[in-house]
Amino acid sequence: MSNSVFVPGHITGFFTIENHEISLKNGSCGAGFLLSKGVRTTIDDADELIINVNQGDSTVIDEVLRILEIDTNFKITQDIQLPIGAGFGTSAASALSLSLALNDFLDLNYPKELCGQIAHMAEVNLGSGLGDVIAQTGHGMVLRVEPGAPGIGKIESFEHDVYVAWKSFGGIDTSSIIRDPHHREVISDVGLKYLEFFEEKSSLRNFLDFSYKFSTETNLMSGEVKSLVDYLNSRDDILGSSMAMLGNTVFAFAYDKSAFETLDIEGLHVDKLNNVGIVHD
Known part of the structure; x- marks a missing residue:
């Protein structure tokens, strides 16, 4: 069995x-x-x-x-x-x-x-x-x-028909951040602000915008992550980019898969938003 x-x-x-x-x-x-x-x-x-x-x-x-x-x-x-x-x-x-x-x-x-x-x-x-x-x-x-x-x-x-690209520069010790009193306070204060904004209008663009602002205001982005995020955000064919919480990882959204396939970025993976969820085989 x-x-x-x-x-x-x-x-x-x-x-x-x-x-x-x-x-x-x-x-x-x-x-x-x-x-x-x-x-x-x-x-x-x-x-x-x-x-x-x-x-x-x-x-x-x-x-x-x-x-x-x-x-x-x-x-x-x-x-x-x-x-x-x-x-x-x-x-x-x-x-x-x-x-x-x-x-x-x-x-x-x-x-x-x-x-x-x-x-x-x-x-x-x-x-x-x-x-x-x-x-x-x-x-x-x-x-x-x-x-x-x-x-x-x-x-x-919320279901969205959108492609996701990501690149990881490595890991972050999650427990060291969520157990640190200063990090916890800053994260919760900034997070609450954007959570309240997002609950008023839960759009894809707001998610990307608030994610980017959250990552910059909490100072969680490393230099290499910020550099790639800023580059992806500068492109018209990409909806937006930010940092995965909590990881030294960049993600970005686009409606067209080719927006990512034309990029010359080593280690960039292209996925699709999962509108199905858990699967029992």
Whole structure:
């Protein structure tokens, strides 16, 4: 027997950090979007517990298994299709795809919201993210209206037919930023301002505009990221560009794929906004 679940990667443009003493209510509000690439987890029968991950380690997997208190033999295979620690929500996609796949494989019959809450708990416990799990239960562009895990927080999804290009210059230690009091205060103050603006008019252009302003006002952009973002924003055939939160990564939108294909930028990947979301195979 085999079960497979795909969870899309998620890039945040701007956000606020929302603290709560109850972990399931911990998280963030903000806006982001889903990619066609993400993390696929496959569970197969085995005589012992086997974990195969194509990049990184099994930290997230181990945490999900610990929370679920599962003592069963099977093989876990994870295909992580995006860079780790670079603002793509790969740890959340890893946790959520595993939780959902195990639910199918073991016939646990948990509600999908509970599977999402398990993944959210893993993220909070590891300090690897604050709002990607609930966003990854949506599709297209996702507005996180209320913080927390699936079933507790609230999101709104918007579909757009648009191409996404991205280039990663490496990772950022997410936990060092979200746990630093100064960073948290600046991020939340600036993020709240643009979140309120975006809730009034949730357009694609506003998302790009507010994401860029957020990244500059919080001083999170590195020099190499800002240089590429400014170049992409100078082009008429590109809708806009900014930095992925939190990662040393640039993203940009365009209606026409050729706007990116004609660029001579090493390491630039072209994707499409994912209007489908999670897929169970």
